[in-house]
Amino acid sequence: METAREVYIAGVAMTDIGWHEEDPHEMGARVCAEAMRDAGLLPSQVEGLISTPHGYMADTRKMVTQRMADYLGMECGLMLDVDSGGNSTSVAVHVARDRIREGRIGSCLVFAAQREAPPNRIKEDILGHFHLIKAANSLYDSYQAAFGVISPLPFYAMAVQRYMHIHSVSPEDIAYVAVLLREHALKHPQAAYREPLTLEEVMESSYVSPPIRRLECSEMHDGAAAVLLVGEELARGSPRAVRIAGMAEAHDPTSFVPYRGEISRFPCVGRAARAALEESGHALGDVDVAEVYGAFAGMEPMMYEELGFFAPGEAPSAVREGRTTHGGEVLINPSGGRLSLGHPAYVTPLLEFTEVVRQLRGEAGERQRPSARVGLVHTEQGFINGSIVAVLERKGA
């Protein structure tokens, strides 16, 4: 059998994150074009296209990809619309990578464009948006949905409560994570939140679902991003191409809150991380920069621990000691993370890839980790019921 081909990310692009009025199709077209310009490729050279729905709390269109292929004039050998919650676009990257490794296609563009119905507009006109609220409720099984759940917030709140209880983590330790992520976002010109945030402000913000406070939550946002994957042939001329050295996916047999076992543990994260690292030939200690999918401040340290960066219960003090920020042993979420970069969930994995690629190219501006060589991307779906981890490597590293 032929050896599998190497796969690289040759182009990345993202819009500013926030609330947009632009049509998601046009937002998507702009990031697709920018990612191709970034890679120096034309639509005629791209052989695959994968995307996602336009949002969770929005009336979304079906078959987003074929419309984009028509719009950009792409003759594809792979076309796929993915809806796997927060993992959607990393599933897409994973599938695209495998198809390129198999030699079936030479390149693939993954993009997502999200435009939600803004929460304040929903609150002003509940009846007009009731179908969206019902759709949000129907994400959960009958035994969760019956209690009126329309977001995973109460499940996350209970996980954070147990984590704090088991490891005697203080509310200030959790609040500090939000403060640090905001500090990171201050250096990101495209982040949704660019005002300084203090520990007092987080601690004084109201509970949305105790122990989670308002300023410890990520918010649903609009935005778009695109990542262009290529095989060796197309990467040859490009010193800025970043290699996907390892990638793995793992799921637990759960849907939102688990009916069995400890709800503050997420075994799929570690399984995906170990498999991706093994394939890459790197140890976790080699990772210079990581983008981690934490939707709430309290989930961040739990994810760092599940990935293996810290022993159970030790991440909160590591964060406070500066070990996850600029100058620390590993720079985690330099983009500002889900809390401060902003969180258009379908787009989020592509924002994470974009940040790590920019870091490994040395193009991350003020928030650059000096001489970053190895990067890690972690994404999840549902209530971290499934995880995907990718290990990226600077060319020639």
Add this chain to the structure above:
Amino acid sequence: MQDKAAEEFFALLARGEFRTTRCRGCGETHYPPRVVCPACLGEDMEWVDLPREGTLVAFTQQRDAMRCRRPEVLGLVELEGIGNVFTRIDAPLEDLRIGTRVAFDTWTSPDGVVLHQFRPRS
């Protein structure tokens, strides 16, 4: 509550019964109830009583939700040998502790649906 197992579960609950499915083929008890047994893949089920006492694993309060007129306390109750039940909790948040023993009751929502709730055992 569109699926058949859930329809039966909530219909039983409306009569004050707290039950789930057990596989007649292999004897496995499931929560939530199912029409297919994940242990032996059999489809022959009987309904059996769930324990009416359990241990509070975690709890929180939900503000923005359907079927809520005011913030509701929700929690996860571990039933011995069964697993975790996601449920309404009938007690103020500040009175609750992880590990508290709680007992089953029913609760009728503002829109007339009978659900389960647990409250600390007095």
